[in-house]
Amino acid sequence: xxxxxxxxxxxxxxxxxxxxxxxxxxxxxxxxxxxxxxxxxxxxxxxxxxxxxxxxxxxxxxxxxxxxxxxxxxxxxxxxxxxxxxxxxxxxxxxxxxxxxxxxxxxxxxxxxxxxxxxxxxx
Numbered sequence: 398x399x400x401x402x403x404x405x406x407x408x409x410x411x412x413x414x415x416x417x418x419x420x421x422x423x424x425x426x427x428x429x430x431x432x433x434x435x436x437x438x439x440x441x442x443x444x445x446x447x448x449x450x451x452x453x454x455x456x457x458x459x460x461x462x463x464x465x466x467x468x469x470x471x472x473x474x475x476x477x478x479x480x481x482x483x484x485x486x487x488x489x490x491x492x493x494x495x496x497x498x499x500x501x502x503x504x505x506x507x508x509x510x511x512x513x514x515x516x517x518x519x520x
Contacts, residue, residue, distance in 0.1 A: 413463035
């Protein structure tokens with residue numbers, strides 16, 4: 398299921414992904430504390446997430462449940478970035494990411510293991 402979330406909707410989803418099922422009031426309290434949002438802003442965003450199929454509303458107390466996992470949204474956004482900015486080229490994406498960061502030996506080893514798992518014997 399492809400659900401396109403804007404940044405503010407992702408912030409609402411982050412609360413659900415980190416804390417599990419919570420009330421809309423709790424999400425509103427978190428958004429007020431973190432970002433200074435008022436209750437109407439948060440409830441509007443929750444309702445947009447419901448309409449998009451990302452959140453399920455349950456009663457009593459307007460309990461919210463995430464219907465899509467964080468990993469699915471991350472995958473969709475990574476795919477979009479890859480195609481929009483790097484013309485679908487994974488190696489260009491990694492070259493760009495790695496040109497600005499020094500990796501530890503442990504990080505390099507984890508990346509090698511990922512490539513080996515994905516590539517099988519051809520890596």
